[in-house]
Amino acid sequence: MTWLLNLYKTYEANVDRVGKIEKKYNGQEYTLLPISHTTQNAHIEVEVTEDGNFHSASLIDKNDSSTLIPCTEDSSSRAGSKIAPYPLHDKLSYVAGDFVAFGGKIKKEEPFAYYISQLQEWANSSSGNKKVRSIYQYLSKKQLIKDLVVANILCLDANGKLIEKWDKKYESLYDEKPPIFSVVAGDQSSAFIRFNVYSPNKILKKVWKDPEMFESFVNYYNELLGDEGICYVTGERLPSTDKHANKIRHAGDKAKLISANDTSGFTFRGRFAKSNEAVNISYEVSQKAHNALKWLINHQGKMIEERVFLVWQNNDLDIPNPLDEDPFSMNSTPVKNEAFTNKEFAREVAKALEGYKNNLSLDSHVNILILDAATTGRMAVLYYRNIDKELYLDRLKKWHSTCVWIHRYRKNEDNQYIESLGAPPPKEIALAAYGSKASDKIVKGLVERILPCIIDDRKIPLDIVRSAFQRASNPVSMEKWEWEKTLSVTCALINKQEGYDVALDTENMDRDYLFGRLLAIADVLERRALSSNETRATNAIRYMNAFSKHPERTWNTIQSSLQPYQAKLGAKAIYLSKLIDEVASQIDFNDFNNKPLSGKYLLGFYSQRYELYQKKDKNDAQEEVTN
Structure with a gap:
């Protein structure tokens, strides 16, 4: 009954809004x-x-x-x-x-x-x-x-x-x-x-x-109103009811959260003589709790195929939602040219949370609720947590400073893609794991599984990471924009497990990380040799899936295919060729084999490729200044 009690308290804390018309982003009106x-x-x-x-x-x-x-x-x-x-x-x-x-x-x-x-x-x-x-x-x-x-x-x-x-x-x-x-x-x-x-x-x-x-x-x-009884929610003696509200998610919603059916379904017979012996809720509490729930869903709820994801605080609605694209209103922290570590980003997140943490009261708890209906008439609470606000914010801080990577799928106010550092929202994780054409049913199921990873600091389920890893390792199966997005989201998931920095780590001697760096250098070298209007995938990208499974054998094929492009670039290929030799020499002789690569190779691939592109941008900018 905790969730009902907190909804009832929310109604009492916002009674001044009763009957006042508010509008959603689409112009639709609603009220408490x-x-x-x-x-x-x-x-x-x-x-x-x-x-x-x-x-x-x-x-x-x-x-x-x-x-x-x-x-x-x-x-x-x-x-x-x-x-x-x-x-x-x-x-x-x-x-x-x-x-x-x-x-x-x-x-x-x-x-x-x-x-x-x-x-x-x-x-x-x-x-x-x-x-x-x-x-x-x-x-x-x-x-x-x-x-x-x-x-x-x-x-x-x-x-x-x-x-x-x-x-x-x-x-x-x-x-x-x-x-x-x-x-x-x-x-x-x-x-x-x-x-x-x-x-x-x-x-x-x-x-x-x-x-x-x-x-x-x-x-x-x-x-x-009828006879009084002990309300199981408040403990007070009030007029009770056995008929509870529907239309919780929208005006056409017939599903109820609380109902009793003993004439055909035999819900309680055999254990209780009457339905109110199983649970007795006062009319006032039922009305206020359900009305508060309807209002909160309109005000700040997230809905995926009729499944409701709701986060709220009884006396303060201004609370970050873990499902938001940018829950701390940081407008997606832009990536700096210099190395940007997870610790620095964690400090940025902490600054964004200061305003929320300063507003702590005696009843500073956050409610997290997930609702869905299996049938047209019955709705269930799939997940509920009532957590201390400070602990909740600390969990958000940890998630957003550990499951972090550089992304380019976010847009600014001018509707242009920008590079930003942060954790991907759960919906983007679902699309990375199962593809952009994944049904809403699949997406809502994965979002429900990811939420406890954020709120309760649980490990991300391995099947989700594995699915995202396999898709990120197979770029030829999707369009370039989707693969780039999948790659950055997957790197964030793997980084959550491994705890690496986003910036390139030249001191990292891990076999998989080094193989990933090699693949990135080969990709950049061939891309620079191709003409600007040629958009075909490089050999490194084409062979990426095979490379993740048989790195030693596939690298021989990729390196052989690089020779024409090295010749075409001439002196411009010297730096990258030397870099290939340098990274390859760091791989232990016994580790240069066909053992399948782990997700760490994607971190090495992304960081090395990003570093090379950043370096080229700096060199181009210096040449323009010189000229």
């Missing part, structure tokens, strides 16, 4: 829901006057369809043929008193009777306000469909009945396909209606954005 409220995508907006008459109606644009509506326990979990009306806004079959008269189909009883009775109780209660009474007064006249037809919102057939689905046979009645059929996915009767109150003398707040409306229903509904 009041208790006893949920969201629903509406299709038609109906405005009534203050004295309870019809004023106007309009179809709702998809980007403006998300609507904050009051709900009861039953309506928030209704399914199938169960009649459970929402208190105010609802489907046409619930809110239209003339639904049956216009050919609307109902299975058993007419939902409108239940809806209007419930709305009447709210309107006439001490908590009811003028807007609720205006809407009730209009709907009690039972002429909603009639008014919507006159307003050209709904369409009737030749018999004066609602058209279920658009068909060419109705073209004789209408010049073109009515807009309602482009807005509603099913037939017209499934349209969801939201109501607003219009005044000619003053501008009124929209009903679904009015704090007074929220408070009115909350106060009314609190008086109707």
Whole structure:
């Protein structure tokens, strides 16, 4: 219950944001829901006057369809043929008193009777306000469909009945396909209606954005709550509930985190007599915890194929997320021309973390939560950690200063690729291990496996490193940009295991590292001999996969193929030829064999190649200054 308790505390710490509209990066609106409220995508907006008459109606644009509506326990979990009306806004079959008269189909009883009775109780209660009474007064006249037809919102057939689905046979009645059929996915009767109150003398707040409306229903509904019980989350005696919220990830999400089914699934029978003996949660805690979760997912959650990755702090939302491209807002530390060691980068990360560490309170804990649904109705907590904030930041620092390498797949504000030093985000690790065409299902599974490596300082699973290593050793199987990206990410993973510096280590006598240096020198030498417009892969790159498996035998082939390019370069090849001899002489005689290379050869390859390119850039710059 720890995750529920912390979500409840998050709601209490951010109660000042309740009902305030916020926008996501794509412009979609969301808010921290009041208790006893949920969201629903509406299709038609109906405005009534203050004295309870019809004023106007309009179809709702998809980007403006998300609507904050009051709900009861039953309506928030209704399914199938169960009649459970929402208190105010609802489907046409619930809110239209003339639904049956216009050919609307109902299975058993007419939902409108239940809806209007419930709305009447709210309107006439001490908590009811003028807007609720205006809407009730209009709907009690039972002429909603009639008014919507006159307003050209709904369409009737030749018999004066609602058209279920658009068909060419109705073209004789209408010049073109009515807009309602482009807005509603099913037939017209499934349209969801939201109501607003219009005044000619003053501008009124929209009903679904009015704090007074929220408070009115909350106060009314609190008086109707059932028996009290011990809440397993807070330990207090409060009105309890066995019906919990859905629509956690988005408005169309039917999966629930907490549910009990004893009539067909036998979830608890045999151990408990009633579901609340297994777990009893108060209505208030359930509402606040679920509403906080929905809000956090919109505010800062990461989602990969419906799997939610969420990191938050109860009283401070400004916390770095390990899944972010740049969690410390360092804008990707640029690579300096001189050697840049892991220790120097660790100091840069520590500086970026100072602001977070200075803001420590008595309740400085970070929550990490992963959610996913196996079926449309059931959601599970796949991973949850509540960790001390300082420890969490230290773990992030360690990850980002040890799983580090030079990358060129990041872009600056001008959308140009830049060289930067840092740890690759988990999603890039997934793509390096399984390719850019890996499905979202594979990516989300790997991201889930990498997260404990960051948070709990576990070792990266060997199968992930091995898969990335094999792809990085086979550059001809992918485009150059993808291979370069895969190579740098793989080097970061191997560096996490080996603890090498990013800069070239000329003192490193490891066999695999030296073989990697040899391969890099051969690649650079041949590349310099080729014309600038020739983009074919060098022999070193073509034979890279074979080289990783049989280095001694493959090196003989690569070195023989270098002779024409050495001759073409002439004196310009002397330095690189000498460097090949120097590195090869450092390999022990007994180690110059066909034993397969480990991932360390990629570190030697990348660092040596980068060093040679940097040196050439410096020489070119000096020549320009001299000239």
